[in-house]
Every structure is written in C-alpha cells, then in structure tokens.
Amino acid sequence: MEVPQAKEYLAILVGSNGRVLLRKEPGLVGGFFIRVELPVDKSPEDAIADLVFSESGLQVRVDAVGTDIYFGARGVCGYFIVKLVGSEEAVGLDGFSVDWYSIEGAANLISSLKNDSEFELEMSVLAVAASIAEMSGALVDDRFKRVVGNSEFESFKEICVDLERILSGGTGEFWRRGINSDRVIGMLDETQKRISLGEIDSEYEENVLSLISRNSRSKEHERSLIEAISMCSTKAYGFLLRGDYVGYNEAYLGVLNYVELYDRLYPGEGRARRERGFKGGNGKAKASAEVSRKIGVSEDLIRQTILDALRAHVPYRARTTYVSVVDKIIDEVFHSVKCQGIERNRDDLCGLILDMLANDAAAKKIVKSR
Incomplete structure (x- = not known):
C-alpha cells in the first residue's frame, strides 16, 4: 500500500454497529478523529495503530490507505481505514477519552470545531466513514x-x-x-x-x-x-x-x-x-387550538428558555443552519418548559425556535456572535 506524503495521519474506525470511534474532546494533534503527527522513528501505519491503542485500548490494523489528502490547520493530513483486532468492549473503560458515535452524533461533535480548515477536514473524513458504515449494512439498533x-x-x-x-x-x-x-x-x-x-x-x-x-x-x-x-x-x-x-x-x-x-x-x-418554515404564514408557530384551550402558555417564559438554550449550546456560526440549531436545542427546550409546568407540542416548539432564529433580534444576535 502506497501511503501519501503528509504531515499528519488520522484513523477511521467504524464499529460493527456502524458507529465511528472519536475522541470526546479535540486532541493535541487534530480534532475528534484520532490523529498523529508523522514520527521520525515509525512508519505512518505503525504510528497510527500505536496511537489508537494508546487513546482507546483497542488493537487495530491498517486495512486500507486513504487515497485523498486533506488540508488542516497544521498542513496536509492523510488517513487510514483501520479494523479491529480485539474487542470493541474496551471502549468506555476508565482512562479512555473516546467513544462510539453515530454519524449524525459525530457531525454534531465536529461542528464545535472553530477552525474552518479542521472542520472541513474532519467532515470530509466523516463522509468517508459514513460510506463505510452504509456499505457494511450494519444495524445501529x-x-x-x-x-x-x-x-x-x-x-x-x-x-x-x-x-x-x-x-x-x-x-x-x-x-x-x-x-x-x-x-x-x-x-x-x-x-x-x-x-x-x-x-x-x-x-x-x-x-x-x-x-x-x-x-x-x-x-x-x-x-x-x-x-x-x-x-x-x-x-x-x-x-x-x-x-x-x-x-x-x-x-x-x-x-x-x-x-x-x-x-x-x-x-x-x-x-x-x-x-x-420561517417566512411562511405569519412567521409564528402557533400552539394547536386544542392545547391552547386546555392550558395557558407563557410565551415570555418559553422565549427566555429558548434564548438560554441558544446561549449554552448553539454551535459555531460558520456551519450553523437553522434546522441544525433546532436539532441541537429542542430536547433541552422541550423538557425545560415541561418542568416549568408548560405543556407545548414538540413540533410547535420547533416552529417557534425557527421563527425566533429568523425574526427575534436577541436570538439572531446570539447566533451571529458565534
């Protein structure tokens, strides 16, 4: 296998359930994918296998060499597709800061990277992982x-x-x-x-x-x-x-x-x-008539809950779409308003968040500041 020349190499490891192995936090080298700088005393294949074992406790072997190279914050990065030699069950043991993520969960994680080059690199590699998962036919559930x-x-x-x-x-x-x-x-x-x-x-x-x-x-x-x-x-x-x-x-x-x-x-x-979704009609998501008859909804309280969730969780603006923002905060908003005694349909809340992102000055300012 001919290995492309690069400054760094990362590992793509897709488990038997179609999930991808990632760091929980960005590493000293690279982002969420396990990545290593090319050492002087090891081959790229040995270096990446050793680092995967060091960070996860998993023994892997290089199964294929990525033909593409990407450009990250520190230069050219290549990748290896690796396969497990041992068991996946080692992941999650104390001392390891890695976990298995669904493709969508991985995309949400990667969206927190603030460096555009690193974000684009890792999303490109994630697309490779998604293709591997799709071809495997593995069932997550x-x-x-x-x-x-x-x-x-x-x-x-x-x-x-x-x-x-x-x-x-x-x-x-x-x-x-x-x-x-x-x-x-x-x-x-x-x-x-x-x-x-x-x-x-x-x-x-x-x-x-x-x-x-x-x-x-x-x-x-x-x-x-x-x-x-x-x-x-x-x-x-x-x-x-x-x-x-x-x-x-x-x-x-x-x-x-x-x-x-x-x-x-x-x-x-x-x-x-x-x-x-955020321009049609009055641009305001309404609670269903049935819900409105049964309960009094505090719009101010719901609005403040949405603003709080945006401040805490909205991802870096450069790759934020309104739909992805809703996906990121809807669970917290839904459960928070419920805990405050407000019953509101989940779809209505999604519509309200979309409307606020497009028309509410405070919500737009929060997203724009990221």
Whole structure:
C-alpha cells in the first residue's frame, strides 16, 4: 500500500454497529478523529495503530490507505481505514477519552470545531466513514434483529432513507443513514410515545389528514404532511416489529403516497422547506387550538428558555443552519418548559425556535456572535 506524503495521519474506525470511534474532546494533534503527527522513528501505519491503542485500548490494523489528502490547520493530513483486532468492549473503560458515535452524533461533535480548515477536514473524513458504515449494512439498533432479511424489512429500510431526507432538511445534514439515522429512530420513538399517551388518536389523525387533503402549498400544510408521514411510518414500524405484515404493507403504501405527495409539492429538499418554515404564514408557530384551550402558555417564559438554550449550546456560526440549531436545542427546550409546568407540542416548539432564529433580534444576535 502506497501511503501519501503528509504531515499528519488520522484513523477511521467504524464499529460493527456502524458507529465511528472519536475522541470526546479535540486532541493535541487534530480534532475528534484520532490523529498523529508523522514520527521520525515509525512508519505512518505503525504510528497510527500505536496511537489508537494508546487513546482507546483497542488493537487495530491498517486495512486500507486513504487515497485523498486533506488540508488542516497544521498542513496536509492523510488517513487510514483501520479494523479491529480485539474487542470493541474496551471502549468506555476508565482512562479512555473516546467513544462510539453515530454519524449524525459525530457531525454534531465536529461542528464545535472553530477552525474552518479542521472542520472541513474532519467532515470530509466523516463522509468517508459514513460510506463505510452504509456499505457494511450494519444495524445501529438491535430492535430490528428479528426481522432482518425479510422483504418487508428491506422495503422499510428504503423508505427510512426518504424519512431521513425529509426530516433532516437535506443538504449536508442528510447522511443517507436511513434506518440507522438518529433522526428517523428519534421520530419513530417520539411518535410512538405520543400514540401511547393518547396525544395522537383517531380524531387527531383525521384532523391532520383533512389538512393535507387540500393539496395546497403552505407552511401549515407542509408541517401536517410531515406529521402524516411520521404517523404512518410509525404504524408501519409497529406492524413490522410485531410481524403483522398485512398491516405493515397497508401502512407502508400510505407512507409511499405521502412521501410522493411531499416530493411533488415541496421539491428542492431542505432549503425551500427551511425558508418556508420561517417566512411562511405569519412567521409564528402557533400552539394547536386544542392545547391552547386546555392550558395557558407563557410565551415570555418559553422565549427566555429558548434564548438560554441558544446561549449554552448553539454551535459555531460558520456551519450553523437553522434546522441544525433546532436539532441541537429542542430536547433541552422541550423538557425545560415541561418542568416549568408548560405543556407545548414538540413540533410547535420547533416552529417557534425557527421563527425566533429568523425574526427575534436577541436570538439572531446570539447566533451571529458565534
């Protein structure tokens, strides 16, 4: 294997579950990927294998040499694709500052790098890791193990790529992880929870479907269509895991129809959706009528909670999109307002955050200052 000349080399290690090994904090050399400066007394292959063992306790061997080189803050950087010799279980032991991350989790981590060259380098390498994970076919979550291999599971995997695309807003945030996507799994779990709590019932479902039947482009219509896709895909997911393939196929066809409708009415993936999201209508996300009747919502308190979360967690502005900011803070905002006695639909909060990022002077100032 011919090794490109470089000042530094980093290791790409993708585990059996499709997760990538990263440092928890940037290292003295490089960022989150384990990276080494070329020593005078070792080959690049030996140096990177030794450093991976030193930082993680994992024994690895070089499986392939990256053909591309990248330019970081300290010069040219090459990479090796490495494979485990020992067990993944060593990760997480005391004294090791590394962990396994999903591709999306890794992207969020890397977004905190303030040096643009380092950010671009590590995101480029992460794209290589994502390709390796995709080709491996590894499942991040064990919940699907019982249905792996049947035709229904294969069709569900395909539709999950569409779900990820729609939920992520496309562009650089769309990693084609599909059934392994944090967004997709998170949506399925959240929607299933809402169904079990009675927040989504037959009446709610009928209201959503009546909104999308109008077949007219608007902010409200798009959000309702995404909600219909979420509900229908969660039904398909439930039928799949229970082995009810008749129910699954019916729900699956429903998802296909709604995805086709979404792509026809809202082409252009994420950018158009984001622009409509924070410019459409009044530009203000409203709580549902049902929620508004049941509880009094303190808008000032919610606004302050969002501003506090932005101050604490908004990533470096150079690679911040509004959708990625929402993804980063929505969990904290949702749980914080709930702890303060305010009941608010999660989707409404997402819309409110988007609106504040576009129109609230204080929120815009926080993001702009990063």
